[in-house]
Amino acid sequence: MTDARQGLTGLLDTEAIRKDFPILDRTVHDGKKIVYLDSAATSQKPRQVLDAVNQYYERHNANVHRGVYTIAEEATALYEGARDKVAAFINAPSRNEVIFTKNASESLNLVANMLGWADEPYRVDSDTEIVTTEMEHHSNIVPWQLLSQRTGAKLKWFGITDDGRLDLSDLDEIINEKTKIVTLTLVSNIMGTINPVEKIIRRAQQVGALVCVDASQAAPHMVLDVQALQADFVAFTGHKMVGPTGIGVLWGRQELLEDLPPFLGGGEMIETVSMHSSTYAPAPHKFEAGTPPIAQAVGLGAAVDYLSAIGMENIHRHEQAITAYAVKRLLEVPDLRIIGPATAEDRGATISFTLGDIHPHDVGQVLDELGIAVRVGHHCARPVCLRYGIPATTRASFYLYSTPAEVDALVDGLEHVRNFFG
Amino acid sequence: MKLDSMYQEVILDHYKHPHGRGLRDGDAEVHHVNPTCGDEITLRVKYDGETIADVSYDGQGCSISQASASVLNELLVGKELDQARRIQEAFLELMQSKGQLEPDDTMEDLLEDAVAFAGVSKYPARVKCALLSWMAWKDATAQALSEGKTA
Numbered sequence: 001m002t003d004a005r006q007g008l009t010g011l012l013d014t015e016a017i018r019k020d021f022p023i024l025d026r027t028v029h030d031g032k033k034i035v036y037l038d039s040a041a042t043s044q045k046p047r048q049v050l051d052a053v054n055q056y057y058e059r060h061n062a063n064v065h066r067g068v069y070t071i072a073e074e075a076t077a078l079y080e081g082a083r084d085k086v087a088a089f090i091n092a093p094s095r096n097e098v099i100f101t102k103n104a105s106e107s108l109n110l111v112a113n114m115l116g117w118a119d120e121p122y123r124v125d126s127d128t129e130i131v132t133t134e135m136e137h138h139s140n141i142v143p144w145q146l147l148s149q150r151t152g153a154k155l156k157w158f159g160i161t162d163d164g165r166l167d168l169s170d171l172d173e174i175i176n177e178k179t180k181i182v183t184l185t186l187v188s189n190i191m192g193t194i195n196p197v198e199k200i201i202r203r204a205q206q207v208g209a210l211v212c213v214d215a216s217q218a219a220p221h222m223v224l225d226v227q228a229l230q231a232d233f234v235a236f237t238g239h240k241m242v243g244p245t246g247i248g249v250l251w252g253r254q255e256l257l258e259d260l261p262p263f264l265g266g267g268e269m270i271e272t273v274s275m276h277s278s279t280y281a282p283a284p285h286k287f288e289a290g291t292p293p294i295a296q297a298v299g300l301g302a303a304v305d306y307l308s309a310i311g312m313e314n315i316h317r318h319e320q321a322i323t324a325y326a327v328k329r330l331l332e333v334p335d336l337r338i339i340g341p342a343t344a345e346d347r348g349a350t351i352s353f354t355l356g357d358i359h360p361h362d363v364g365q366v367l368d369e370l371g372i373a374v375r376v377g378h379h380c381a382r383p384v385c386l387r388y389g390i391p392a393t394t395r396a397s398f399y400l401y402s403t404p405a406e407v408d409a410l411v412d413g414l415e416h417v418r419n420f421f422g
Numbered sequence: 423m424k425l426d427s428m429y430q431e432v433i434l435d436h437y438k439h440p441h442g443r444g445l446r447d448g449d450a451e452v453h454h455v456n457p458t459c460g461d462e463i464t465l466r467v468k469y470d471g472e473t474i475a476d477v478s479y480d481g482q483g484c485s486i487s488q489a490s491a492s493v494l495n496e497l498l499v500g501k502e503l504d505q506a507r508r509i510q511e512a513f514l515e516l517m518q519s520k521g522q523l524e525p526d527d528t529m530e531d532l533l534e535d536a537v538a539f540a541g542v543s544k545y546p547a548r549v550k551c552a553l554l555s556w557m558a559w560k561d562a563t564a565q566a567l568s569e570g571k572t573a
Binding site: 365366391392 | 424428429434458459461482483485488545551
């Protein structure tokens with residue numbers, strides 16, 4: 001096995017990196033070291049992020065944008081400083097284009113609701129169409145189904161090919177003059193597919209449709225440059241990129257954020273309030289009603305610092321090496337079928353598979369006994385499972401701390417699973 | 423190995439050789455899903471007065487959910503409704519015991535093969551798998567009764 005690992009290039013110094021992640025030292029089931037292969041669900045957190053959150057609560061905790069006293073100003077500076085860090089991380093033209101939410105789901109719901117309440121030219125109604133894809137996470141399906149039901153707008157879909165790619169053969173038909181918004185994932189959370197969003201965005205621009213990109217599985221793993229991408233909205237979440245839970249991001253183009261109406265109303269998002277009516281604060285505050293997740297934003301800022309210090313290009317290269325190795329090794333397992341691209345090209349470090357007739361729940365249970373944490377189920381992307389005629393998959397996903405030895409542990413574990421149910 | 427407490431031989435047997443699988447004529451049909459993992463079951467009940475004439479089912483899911491449906495079929499078909507309810511309640515109690523309940527003789531007599539699921543109750547994520555068919559049976563029975571097709 002070590003022979004197979006030779007020749008892997010581009011790997012990070014995982015020995016050093018793993019020292020930053022205390023949980024990776026944990027053991028389960030009588031001393032088995034945890035092999036964490038579920039980073040697509042949530043990543044583990046480095047000490048630097050945990051310390052930043054702790055420090056915030058121990059030294060600076062106060063509500064933001066209100067108090068004139070010292071720690072309130074510190075809290076505000078930390079919260080807004082996190083916004084600066086995130087803006088730089090995604091190369092946003094302006095920090096005011098970065099809206100903090102609680103997660104990517106909320107970010108996507110926010111876009112759907114901005115459009116749902118908008119006037120022309122953004123208005124979504126029964127004469128218009130919404131376009132999405134069959135490989136979306138439920139969080140980028142259900143908000144649009146709700147919008148479609150409420151407005152009468154038609155929901156249209158790009159399908160998936162047998163090898164887990166978007167079927168764009170009818171691109172010009174699906175995105176047409178009636179299309180108001182195209183919303184799609186940059187990287188599939190179940191199959192790992194990296195989608196050719198540039199092509200789709202170009203077509204959307206031709207017909208004057210807005211584009212919303214779900215970057216939840218992209219932002220943690222590769223360089224995300226919103227100016228190069230040229231989408232109108234980009235959503236992602238903090239907890240998948242070594243940040244805390246409870247903090248998400250919606251990036252939106254400034255003029256859109258100025259034009260579109262707020263969704264949640266409350267404190268913080270207003271300019272003046274009378275009993276008769278209110279006026280709103282400029283973006284991003286217009287979209288951040290109530291006390292925001294301050295400590296979580298600070299944690300996300302620390303996460304962005306952590307990832308940037310290692311370098312997103314280096315992280316991506318590491319994951320590509322791990323993924324290529326994992327695809328190769330997994331395909332050696334008898335009866336294993338990869339759901340999604342069975343090559344390492346244009347794919348992220350998330351690999352779903354089935355193992356003969358053994359149900360993923362049973363696969364996951366036996367792997368857990370060996371300390372190996374994988375995700376089993378439909379991964380909140382049930383249309384993908386339906387597309388391939390399977391009830392569920394087992395999914396292994398890797399990150400900057402994943403090692404080739406962990407891939408080997410998974411492959412050995414799957415052999416054990418086959419023997420157990422054989 | 424701890425896993426063996428969950429995957430008892432008797433469970434694996436039922437999984438590999440399920441009893442009464444396939445849909446047949448019934449008084450009521452329900453479709454239940456376990457939304458976290460995608461396990462699904464379609465289940466029909468057929469009553470002959472107060473007697474369970476048949477429980478037929480089809481679906482997909484893990485070994486625990488499939489074996490549980492097989493055990494249900496074996497245990498309940500031919501039983502009177504009152505007795506079946508006692509079995510269902512005992513099974514529910516066992517599955518909700520978080521591994522703390524040591525089945526006594528009375529429970530073992532009542533549950534027969536279903537006692538093998540005691541180990542599953544230690545795994546919170548899997549309890550729903552074991553209960554899927556039992557909840558479906560309860561629901562189908564309620565529907566059959568409300569439609570007045572049984573005495």
